[in-house]
Amino acid sequence: MRDYHISKHNSFYxxxxxxxxxxxxxxxxxxxxxxxxxxxxxKAKEIGIDGLLAISTCNRTELYxxxxxxxxxxxxxxxxxxGTxxxxxxxxxxxxxxxAISHMFKVGTGLDSQILGDFEIISQIKQGFYRSKKQEMANPFLERLCNSVIQASKRIKNETELSSGATSVAFAxxxxxLDNVDDISNKNILLFGTGKIGRNTCENLVKHSNNSHITLINRTREKAEDIAGKFQLTVKDYGDLQTEIRKTDILVVATGAQLPTVSKALIYPKKPLLIxxxxxxKNVSDDVKELDNVTLVHLDELSQITDETLAKRKEYVPKAEAIIEKVKKDFLKWLETRKFAPVxxxxxxxxNMMKAEEIDFQTKKIEGFDQIQAEIISDRIIQKITKQFANHLKSNEVDTDDSLELIQKVFQLELHSK
Structure with missing residues (x-):
């Protein structure tokens, strides 16, 4: 497979x-x-990097x-x-x-997700591209690539059942x-943090546990009230966190903080607690594990929960891969065309310059010379010649770089575009 370069000096990583x-x-x-x-x-702009996209989720951090x-x-x-x-x-x-192109397609279509078919990542790619565009770090290559990945993702969603069934971190x-707690409908549940995973967990809890003893706490109370309103749940202030943790049987932590927000000091050591x-x-400090009454389960362990839904999803992987190949092929065709378009x-x-000189010469030389007909014939010949060259450059059997160099030499071309 040939390497695809946008410029002679840089590669896409x-x-x-x-x-x-x-x-x-x-x-x-x-x-x-x-x-x-x-x-x-x-910083990338300062050091002269042409085009950059960054994505960061709970499962990955990547720069393209x-x-x-x-x-x-x-x-x-x-x-x-x-990190170092x-x-x-x-x-x-x-x-x-x-x-690198193939990797972005795999990531953006949920084939590389921790839970197969999880399409959350595509919105991260969209947001990442939006940030790049805002900072003037999105070149035509990145724009076309992101749009192609989004298109593949949409088609896989519509044409396969890769994302069918409830399999997400929230569902897990x-x-x-449900699998580990008896008598769930009589247990107190406290949800701390109302980001996307927190909201989805809350919705799933209400749906699957018939539990009305769910309390929400968020740093910004209004956000918690928005969600609580939908499901008739209780909202408490951030200042009540310790009191509420001590009252609850199950604590779900889904905050977006960069440092742990729940530590051993907040927990009452005499009552069983599942976190x-x-x-x-991680938003729960490791010292919590020192308490005998606490069971602490992290996202990574939950993501390993597999069920029939995942097994069923695997059946649709070949179909998803075929869609990716088709969309990727179109993207690579565009890329190759873009590469030789200036030549x-x-x-x-x-x-056209040769044509104009020749017509000018013949008009002066031949009496009654039909300039209009000569223009029509010349234009058609030029069209056919350039098409022949374009088809040659598109062929997989030729080395495009060598051919481009030869064409430039033979016709002594000056390239004005980048």
Missing amino acids: AVGLSYKKADAEVRGKFSLDVPAIDHILG GFAQHPYQLIKLLCDETN VEEFQEVAYVYKNHD SVKYI LDLSVP INALKDKL
Whole structure:
């Protein structure tokens, strides 16, 4: 497979880490919030990187961009996070050119998700692209690539059942509670944090447990009240967190904080308590494990819960891969065309110049020379010649770079566009 370059000096790279090799603690060190992403994009612009996209979720942090060497991107990430280059290299992956393109398709369509078919990631790619565009770090290549990945994701959603059935972190957490807690409808449940996972968990809890003893706490009370209103749940102030934790039987932590928000000091040590930490970085401090009355389960363990839904989803993987191949092929065709368009345009200009000179010469030489007919015939011949060259360059059997160089030499072309 040929490498696809946008410029002669830079290659397209995907560098990152995910749940596959990095545990929650390591992923936490490399997680990026919106200000950090904006800062990375700004720094990349300063050092002359042309085009960069950053995504960071609880399962992965990745940079997609153009560089002379992937270390430029790795350094940008490590400088902005709490992780070191050494730690990153232990768990990281680096993909180049065609492999980087394939990787983004796999990620964006849920085939690389911790829970197969989880399409949450596509909204992260959309948001990442929006941030890049805002910072003027989204070139036509990245725009076309992101749009192609979004298109593949939509088609897989509509044409396969890869994302059918309730299989998400929120569902897995509720499944864990239902499987491990007796008499759930009489237990007190406290949900701390009302981000996306928190909201989905809340909805699933209400749906599957018939439990009206659910209390919500969020740093911003209004957000908790919005959700509580939908399900007639109780809302308490952030200042009541310790009191409520001591009253509850099940604590679900889904905050987006960069440091732990629940520590051993907040917990009453004489009452059984199940804690589910659905946050990356971890939002429940490790010292909680020292308490005998506490069972602490983290997102990574929950994500390993597999059921018939996942087994069923696997059947649709080949169909999803076929859709990806089709959309990716169209993208690569566009990319190749974009690569040789300047040469074809310059060739057309050169042939038109030859045509104009020749018609001018013949008009002066031949009496009654039909300039209009000569223009029509010449234009058709130029069209056919340039089409022949374009078809030659599109062929998989030829080395495009060598051919482009030869055409430029033979016709002594001057390229004006980038």
